[in-house]
Amino acid sequence: MSLILCLLTFAPACKKADPAWAARPGVATAGDPTVAGEPAVIPHLTGAAPTLDGKLDDGAWASAGVLAPLVDPGNGRDPGDHPVAAWAKLAWDDQALYVGMVIRDRAPTSPFARADVDPHVWGKSSGIEMILQPGDPGDNRDYYELQVDVEGAVFDSHFDDYNAPTAGTGPARTFGHQEWSSAVERASFVQPGSFYTVELKLPWSSLAAGRVAIPPHAGDVWRLNLYTFRDGQRLALAWSPIRGQGNFHRATRFGRIRFAAAPSTTP
DSSP: OOOHHHHHOOOOOGGGTTHHHHHHHHTTTTTTTTTTOEEEEEOOSSSOOOSSSOOOOSSGGSSEEOOOOOOOOTTTOOSSOOTTTEEEEEEEOEEEEEEEEEEEOOOOOOOOOOBBBBBOOOHHOEEEEEEEEEEEESSSSSEEEEEETOOOOOEEEEBBBBBBOOOOGGOEESSSSOOOOOOOEEEEEEEEETTTEEEEEEEEEGSSSSSSSSSOOOOEEEEEEEEETTTTTTTEESOOTTTTTTSTTTTGGGGEEEEEOOOOOOO
């Protein structure tokens, strides 16, 4: 069985052969800020960036950091064979942050088109969410939300503080500064009846200057959380559990990532 098939199908026979799967226990609690430990290390790419075709099968992903497994948002437990069980790979370079996620949603759905502007994908789609706060301030000031569904529809916004600003009611309600665009490049791949994958390239140039350097410097620590969801988020998992302390936007519950330096090329 090929490595990529092992990675994407969660096949039990691959647990020993697949280094990404084997790494899961070692980083399983890295997202939870209540658990002692170092931030998850995000490697710096030294070669070509990933090819965004949704398949996570090119060499650029081989050295990426693994964040896994996504856990129950309430209690932090590994959910096992959950309808949106997932793991992620992250890497970075001077141009962008790269995120690849594998989601064991066997029947992903979306009513939206790729070109739709800020649809409420969390209410109707199978999708993933990343919330990113530059730096490690431990507050909710100046953070970004990015949701991408299985069809590539994007909701993205920039927030000043916890869930703020918001305006309006009902379908016209806006969340944060929705005029902000992440300019995210993305691709997805669906294996019917088994899983889907999403690849993202978030350019640093889309983030506003703030309290920390953008792009980050090697060694910098930022806050981040990842989520998978479907069915109006009635089914949802998180990299770092929220543990009842608010909703998915609570920055004190985000995990922490450290941007690694590029490997030395000196002989």
